[in-house]
Amino acid sequence: MKCLLFFISCLFCVSLNSFAQDRADQQHLTDQNSFSMILLGDPQGYTKYDINQPLFDLCTAWIADNIDQLNIKTVLCTGDIVEQNENIVRNRKMLNQTSREMWEAASNAFKRLDNKVPYIISAGNHEYGYQRSENGMTHFPEYFPFERNSAWRDICVSAYPNRNGLASLENAAFEFADPNWGKLLVLTTEFAPRDEVLNWAKNLISQSSYKDHKVIFMTHSFLKERTAERIQEETYAITPRNWGEAIWQKLIKPSENIFMVICGHTGKPGDFEDSVAYRVDKNSSGKDVHQMMFNIQILGGGWEGNGGDGWLRILEFLPDGKTIKVRTYSPLFGISPSTKHLAHRTGACDQFDIVVK
Incomplete structure (x- = not known):
C-alpha cells in the first residue's frame, strides 16, 4: 500500500511540475549551443499605474x-523605467503614482533578477529632471547602485560619472565571453549623452584590451519609429547633449567594432510598426552597423493603456558566431492556454535574422 501511495504521489508531482512549466510557457533556443539576451522596451507604462505594475513583475519573473x-x-532595457523622476503631484489623466512609488516599482521588478543575471538599463529622458529632463538630476544611482546585483561584479569593466x-551605471561597459562569438562588450549611456561620455566610450573600445571585441552600444534616444531616421534634434532642456545623428557621427560611424545600436524612446499609437524601427548603415571601415529601436509602452491600449502587453524580444546568438535570431514574445499572452497562440508576433518587423559581417 505504501508503495502504491508513493507511486501515486510521484505521478502527482510529475503532473504538477509539467503543468507549472506549461503555465510558465518556457521558451526554447533553436540551437542548444546558442545563448540569448532579452530586450525590454520602455517600461514606464507599467510603473506609472499601480494596476499595471504586476505586468512588469510578470516580465522579469x-x-x-x-x-x-x-x-x-x-x-537589456531601453530605459524610461519611470514616467517622472521627481514629482509628488499625481496627474490622474496620465498616472496615479508619485515618482518615488514608480522608482520603487521599477526597482522591485528588477529585484527578481538580482544575483541571478546582469541587467543593463539605458536611462531615458523620464529618469532626469522633474518630469521631462529639465536638468540632469536623477534618482537612478539611488535605486540601482552597483552593489545591489552581484551579477555585475565580474563583468562591469568601466563606468563614467x-x-x-x-x-x-548610467554610463557603463560590461564584458561577456562566448566560445563561438568571442568577446563582447555591451556599453550603455545616459540620455542624450554628453561629449565627454562619447569620448569615454570611444577611447574605451579602441583600447588594445577591447579593440577586437564585438560591441553593442545602447542609448535611449537614437532612431525614430517606423522610418528609422536618426533623431536630429529634440526639445528637452537638458544640456550638454547629443541626439541620434550626432551620436552616429561622433562615436558609432568612426568606431570599427560597434556592430549594433539598441535604443527605445520614440513611438506613437497605431500599428506595431509604430513602436519599432531597424536600419543598417556602413561605418567608416565599411562594416555593417545594425540599429534597432524597440519601445512597447503604447501597445497595450495607447499611452494610458496597460503599458505594453508584456512584449519583449529574445535575441538568440547562434553558435555560427554571426547570426542573431530576433523573436518578439509576450509572457502575458504566453502564460494562459487560452491566449498562448497570441504570444508570438511573426511579422517582418517582429521576427528576423541579423547577420553580423
Whole structure:
C-alpha cells in the first residue's frame, strides 16, 4: 500500500511540475549551443499605474524562470523605467503614482533578477529632471547602485560619472565571453549623452584590451519609429547633449567594432510598426552597423493603456558566431492556454535574422 501511495504521489508531482512549466510557457533556443539576451522596451507604462505594475513583475519573473532554458547572458532595457523622476503631484489623466512609488516599482521588478543575471538599463529622458529632463538630476544611482546585483561584479569593466559627478551605471561597459562569438562588450549611456561620455566610450573600445571585441552600444534616444531616421534634434532642456545623428557621427560611424545600436524612446499609437524601427548603415571601415529601436509602452491600449502587453524580444546568438535570431514574445499572452497562440508576433518587423559581417 505504501508503495502504491508513493507511486501515486510521484505521478502527482510529475503532473504538477509539467503543468507549472506549461503555465510558465518556457521558451526554447533553436540551437542548444546558442545563448540569448532579452530586450525590454520602455517600461514606464507599467510603473506609472499601480494596476499595471504586476505586468512588469510578470516580465522579469518570466525572464528569471528562463535563465537556464534560454542561456540568458544579460537583460537589456531601453530605459524610461519611470514616467517622472521627481514629482509628488499625481496627474490622474496620465498616472496615479508619485515618482518615488514608480522608482520603487521599477526597482522591485528588477529585484527578481538580482544575483541571478546582469541587467543593463539605458536611462531615458523620464529618469532626469522633474518630469521631462529639465536638468540632469536623477534618482537612478539611488535605486540601482552597483552593489545591489552581484551579477555585475565580474563583468562591469568601466563606468563614467553621471551628470551630477556621481559614480553610476548610467554610463557603463560590461564584458561577456562566448566560445563561438568571442568577446563582447555591451556599453550603455545616459540620455542624450554628453561629449565627454562619447569620448569615454570611444577611447574605451579602441583600447588594445577591447579593440577586437564585438560591441553593442545602447542609448535611449537614437532612431525614430517606423522610418528609422536618426533623431536630429529634440526639445528637452537638458544640456550638454547629443541626439541620434550626432551620436552616429561622433562615436558609432568612426568606431570599427560597434556592430549594433539598441535604443527605445520614440513611438506613437497605431500599428506595431509604430513602436519599432531597424536600419543598417556602413561605418567608416565599411562594416555593417545594425540599429534597432524597440519601445512597447503604447501597445497595450495607447499611452494610458496597460503599458505594453508584456512584449519583449529574445535575441538568440547562434553558435555560427554571426547570426542573431530576433523573436518578439509576450509572457502575458504566453502564460494562459487560452491566449498562448497570441504570444508570438511573426511579422517582418517582429521576427528576423541579423547577420553580423
